[in-house]
Amino acid sequence: MSISDLAARTRSAPPLPLIAALALTGGGLALLVFGATTERLTSPAKAAVALLGLGLLLAGAARLGRRWAGPGFDVVFWFGTGWLVLLALAVVCAPWLPFGEDRDVAASVAEQPFAGPTFTGGHPLGTNAFGLDLLARCVYGARSSLLISLSAVAIGTVVGGLIGMVAGYFRKTVDRVVGIATNSLLAVPPLILLIALATVLEPHLRNVAFSLALLTIPGMVRLARATTMNYAGREFVTAARAMGARRSRILLRELLPNVLLPILSLAVVMISVLIVAEASLSFLGLGVQPPEPTWGNMIAEGEGRVFEEHPHIVLVPGAFLFLTVFAFNIVGEKARLRWDSRSVQL
Known part of the structure; x- marks a missing residue:
């Protein structure tokens, strides 16, 4: 304008x-x-x-x-985007921000336990049972949750996208084998699969990210396969095949740019799903272990009568979890709608 x-x-x-x-x-x-x-x-x-x-x-x-x-x-979209940008800046700049103690119990002996939110002062969102600052724990917990979910989505997107493209392009035996493997993963309830992996693997960031990546691969495989099959018969693919282009070149140069957009829009939405899954594992004690803060084990601190007497112990990390998941869903839905409109134009 x-x-x-x-x-x-x-x-x-x-x-x-x-x-x-x-x-x-x-x-x-x-x-x-x-x-x-x-x-x-x-x-x-x-x-x-x-x-x-x-x-x-x-x-x-x-x-x-x-x-x-x-x-x-869309003010809701810009609000979600603003929240994600603000959270990312806080996570990156956390070591230089004037936060209170987030994990060292010995350094917070003099602090008041279960201090309520004041939105001002040294502990604007209050403290937990050990006097640790909830704002600092939420920001450092966001670092763990986002690192795990982004790593898991990246692994699932790359692995699932490549497998789906190969299955959608070659079809026949390759497609049948990939379909059986994908349906086998989908047949196992996600929470049961995560609990089984958590009992075998050590509760480390790398292992949790690997476990959550298995949840994203089947969906990515199906989307990449369907999109590849949709574009494999188009004129530009037929022309490239007639000119003698190798299969690897057709997959990477002709099909990948068209498969990438819907895969990325689904990946943004999957980030929110994996944040909730990681929080569920940490809440059950199967994810990242204290004193390393995550939103899940912070919410678990409010079990029993603690939540009745000090509700901010649960509400503060719950608010961070809700706003982050909400923002990723809004951004992912906006990306999906833009992809759909682009597909209609094409």
Whole structure:
């Protein structure tokens, strides 16, 4: 959109919707700051005020976005993207940020255990039973969860994508063998498979990532196979075969660029699935072991009466887990819709 078109739209639009959008945005931001910094309210009241401010801020941002960027502006998508960017920056810069102690119990002896969230001070999200800072543990837990899930998705995408492309292009015996192996993996319940692998392998980041990668391979194989079969009969593949191109060149140069987009859109969604799977393993005590923080073993700290008396022990890592999974789902769905629209145009 050019500057002249933007100026014309601004002059022609009625001022009242703009004022209402600015009022919603400003009011939501003010409530969000007030709920996060005030000392006059209890922790549940602070959280309620902050959530109300966040809702108003998103509503105002949605109106402003649709006004300046058109009706296709999706505030939820940009909120999810912003959360993922903020989380990634916090994970990368964690060693240099002024966080409290996240795992050394001896260094937190003087800290108050089960301190509630204050959103200010040295422990803005509170502490656990050992006085460890929950914000620091959530950020370092995100490092473990994201490292495991991204590694598992990368392994599953590469291995499953290549196997699916080979099966979809060569068909016949290769396709039958791959189909039997894929259906065999799908026949085993995922949680049972993970528990069985966790009892055999040591609970190390590498082993957990390898176990979770097995969950992604069957889906990637099926998607890559179906997409390859869809494009294998197209004119450009037939022309490359008629010109004497080798099979490896056809797979890598002609088919891979068309298979890559749907595979990547599924991979983004699978990241959220594997984050939940890793948290489930850690919650059951079969994943990464304490004192190494992950969202799963942090939630497990709230078992029994701890959750009744100190709900923030579960709610804080649960909020990080929910927002991250929600953001990956939104981004992956947006990528899938864009891929579908591109496929229709082609």
